[in-house]
Amino acid sequence: MNDGAGPDAVLALLIITDLLLLGSSRLRSCITITALQGVVVSLLPVLLHGAEGAVRPWILTGGSMILKGAVFPWLLLRVLRESGVRREVEPFVGHTLSVVAGVAALMFSIWVGTQLNLPGPVAPNQTLMVPAGLATLLIGLFLIVSRRTAVTQVLGYIVVENGIYTVGVTLVGGVPMLVELGVLMDVFVAVFIMSIAAYHISREFDHIDVDQLNQLRG
Amino acid sequence: MLLWALLILPPVLAGTCCVARSARRVLLLASVGGAGWAALAGATASAAYASGPLFAARGWLYLDALSAYHLAVLGLVFGASSVYAWGYFQGELADGTLSLRSARRFGALWFGSAAAMTAVLLSNNLGLMWVGIEATTLLTAFLICVHVTPLSLEAMWKYLVVCSVGVAFAFVGTLLVAASAQRLGLDASEMLLWTRLRESAALLAPGPMKLAFLFLLVGYGTKAGLAPLHSWLPDAHSQAPAPVSALFSGFMLNTALYCLMRYLPLVEGATGGTGWGGGLLVVFGILSILLAAVFIVFQQDGKRLLAYHSVEHIGIIALGLGLGGIGTFAALWHTLNHAVCKALAFFSVGRLGQMYGTHDLGRMAGAMRRSPVWGIGFFGGVLALIGVAPFAIFMSEFQILRAAAAAHAFVALTLFLLGAGIVFVGALRHAMTSAWGEEVCEPKLQPGGVADAVLVFGALALLLLLGLWMPGPLRTALEQAALIVGGRP
Numbered sequence: 006m007n008d009g010a011g012p013d014a015v016l017a018l019l020i021i022t023d024l025l026l027l028g029s030s031r032l033r034s035c036i037t038i039t040a041l042q043g044v045v046v047s048l049l050p051v052l053l054h055g056a057e058g059a060v061r062p063w064i065l066t067g068g069s070m071i072l073k074g075a076v077f078p079w080l081l082l083r084v085l086r087e088s089g090v091r092r093e094v095e096p097f098v099g100h101t102l103s104v105v106a107g108v109a110a111l112m113f114s115i116w117v118g119t120q121l122n123l124p125g126p127v128a129p130n131q132t133l134m135v136p137a138g139l140a141t142l143l144i145g146l147f148l149i150v151s152r153r154t155a156v157t158q159v160l161g162y163i164v165v166e167n168g169i170y171t172v173g174v175t176l177v178g179g180v181p182m183l184v185e186l187g188v189l190m191d192v193f194v195a196v197f198i199m200s201i202a203a204y205h206i207s208r209e210f211d212h213i214d215v216d217q218l219n220q221l222r223g
Numbered sequence: 224m225l226l227w228a229l230l231i232l233p234p235v236l237a238g239t240c241c242v243a244r245s246a247r248r249v250l251l252l253a254s255v256g257g258a259g260w261a262a263l264a265g266a267t268a269s270a271a272y273a274s275g276p277l278f279a280a281r282g283w284l285y286l287d288a289l290s291a292y293h294l295a296v297l298g299l300v301f302g303a304s305s306v307y308a309w310g311y312f313q314g315e316l317a318d319g320t321l322s323l324r325s326a327r328r329f330g331a332l333w334f335g336s337a338a339a340m341t342a343v344l345l346s347n348n349l350g351l352m353w354v355g356i357e358a359t360t361l362l363t364a365f366l367i368c369v370h371v372t373p374l375s376l377e378a379m380w381k382y383l384v385v386c387s388v389g390v391a392f393a394f395v396g397t398l399l400v401a402a403s404a405q406r407l408g409l410d411a412s413e414m415l416l417w418t419r420l421r422e423s424a425a426l427l428a429p430g431p432m433k434l435a436f437l438f439l440l441v442g443y444g445t446k447a448g449l450a451p452l453h454s455w456l457p458d459a460h461s462q463a464p465a466p467v468s469a470l471f472s473g474f475m476l477n478t479a480l481y482c483l484m485r486y487l488p489l490v491e492g493a494t495g496g497t498g499w500g501g502g503l504l505v506v507f508g509i510l511s512i513l514l515a516a517v518f519i520v521f522q523q524d525g526k527r528l529l530a531y532h533s534v535e536h537i538g539i540i541a542l543g544l545g546l547g548g549i550g551t552f553a554a555l556w557h558t559l560n561h562a563v564c565k566a567l568a569f570f571s572v573g574r575l576g577q578m579y580g581t582h583d584l585g586r587m588a589g590a591m592r593r594s595p596v597w598g599i600g601f602f603g604g605v606l607a608l609i610g611v612a613p614f615a616i617f618m619s620e621f622q623i624l625r626a627a628a629a630a631h632a633f634v635a636l637t638l639f640l641l642g643a644g645i646v647f648v649g650a651l652r653h654a655m656t657s658a659w660g661e662e663v664c665e666p667k668l669q670p671g672g673v674a675d676a677v678l679v680f681g682a683l684a685l686l687l688l689l690g691l692w693m694p695g696p697l698r699t700a701l702e703q704a705a706l707i708v709g710g711r712p
């Protein structure tokens with residue numbers, strides 16, 4: 006597994022899912038794409054460190070896959086059903102322009118990657134992994150600020166998390182297990198609570214357009 | 224042993240709250256349990272001072288002078304807020320607006336947030352510290368909407384999204400710290416242990432460490448409410464029930480600043496003590512003070528006014544930390560003064576708000592005549608907050624000014640004085656109206672208890688006492704804590 010084909014595929018899929026997410030307006034497919042991205046990213050610990058024969062990367066991969074591939078989409082689809090919203094109408098930045106912005110973010114990240122003199126990645130031949138993670142992080146942030154519905158903002162948060170996960174796995178091989186499990190649990194609870202909040206919002210306001218939450222100011 | 228007890232007691236109490244039979248019992252448990260836990264926290268902190276740093280769980284739990292000091296402040300704020308919560312919710316208990324369900328949720332999350340904040344303070348592992356901070360965000364989110372209203376939902380949503388995303392940046396920072404420590408060749412289980420990193424701070428790679436500190440500053444700065452990352456803060460503080468606002472403002476913000484205090488000596492060590500990290504803190508601090516000052520002048524809502532005061536005071540603490548030297552000592556002292564003062568102010572405005580049915584300062588006019596105890600609490604609290612001598616806040620701000628002069632940071636000094644001046648005039652005007660102004664509204668008076676008077680006058684007396692005379696043990700505690708952050712006493 007050290008030939009780099011696996012990680013390269015992950016890299017490609019990561020970027021493709023990023024761009025797909027920016028370009029699609031149907032919320033249901035956005036949720037599916039994010040779930041796919043989550044599963045792909047979860048594979049990284051096994052692909053990069055699995056050959057060392059430890060059981061640790063397998064546990065992480067398994068836990069993260071179940072969360073990102075099954076639990077999160079299930080929670081979000083439920084919110085979607087409750088609110089009856091199908092698609093993201095009129096985002097602040099149009100879908101075509103969003104894809105352009107995504108490509109710009111990718112190029113910027115690659116440039117940053119060459120400028121930063123980071124200590125050598127844990128796995129050799131993976132110099133593009135950190136920029137890809139960084140680009141995913143930026144694209145997640147972009148989703149949060151440029152979309153109106155609560156569901157897309159939660160998706161943006163998951164994408165940010167995927168980006169950080171990629172950077173983390175590549176940059177630092179051996180964060181203690183307890184920490185990684187703690188982080189995983191926090192992310193789970195965060196998405197769980199955000200879904201509950203989005204559910205309450207849809208019940209209280211009859212919409213999940215968070216741009217209209219603007220009563221508090223000054 | 225003590226450390227484990229501190230961590231385990233809150234979840235046990237939270238569980239008990241979930242099965243309590245009536246809303247009344249939940250609240251009773253919250254106040255008695257909260258006060259008891261606060262006493263335990265105080266005892267643990269003094270044990271750490273008496274016998275040196277405490278360790279547990281093979282060095283993963285760690286309590287030194289810095290965290291012991293913060294633990295004591297947390298105990299004070301949490302204990303007082305728990306006792307106050309009992310009185311605060313009495314009215315809602317009586318007319319039945321507080322359902323058993325919401326009361327249970329409040330009790331469980333109340334203790335849950337205490338556990339999370341304690342975990343941040345006790346954790347020696349920087350990764351677990353991050354997990355604790357994120358957990359405080361998640362656990363406190365639903366405390367904002369104990370009463371589900373459109374406004375509180377809006378505040379909660381902003382709080383959740385802004386803080387979760389912000390704190391995610393701090394995690395990137397934590398990873399970069401781990402990356403910069405790679406050349407130390409530490410074992411995975413020791414890689415993020417603060418004590419190990421502190422020992423060899425000079426050997427950390429400076430480039431990644433600088434980048435890490437930037438990420439950490441943005442991440443934890445969001446949670447601490449440093450401008451311009453404070454957007455969630457006024458909304459959350461104004462919509463939460465008063466005991467929760469007091470805990471937010473009195474301690475939760477400081478938990479995030481505490482994390483930055485842990486990283487400051489690391490980045491100073493790695494960059495060779497050039498004051499690079501401190502300089503950044505000074506910039507954010509000054510920005511927070513000035514921005515808050517502008518909003519305070521035009522604020523009509525009492526709780527939002529106090530929320531912007533939090534931004535200002537967190538800025539002052541960051542400024543003191545950044546200046547270093549005696550500034551570190553003063554910043555730590557300011558933490559205690561601000562916590563006491565802000566808890567008092569939120570307690571008072573919360574109860575007055577219940578009586579008047581609004582937090583609008585104009586409509587609360589004349590509160591001093593109607594409810595002397597809470598009126599004095601609010602007026603005295605605001606006076607102390609804006610730095611009237613001889614309250615303790617005046618003294619700690621004065622020392623920060625001295626630190627600025629000693630560091631020849633005259634621009635920072637001027638801007639700080641300017642901001643403090645604007646706040647003084649702006650807030651004093653609001654406080655005078657609400658204390659003595661022409662009455663506009665007829666309040667629904669609530670019977671006051673002995674506990675109310677004890678909370679208000681106890682806090683005012685403490686602030687006055689600390690302003691006039693600093694006890695020897697407190698001075699030693701502050702000096703030891705300041706040494707850890709890297710300032711000279």
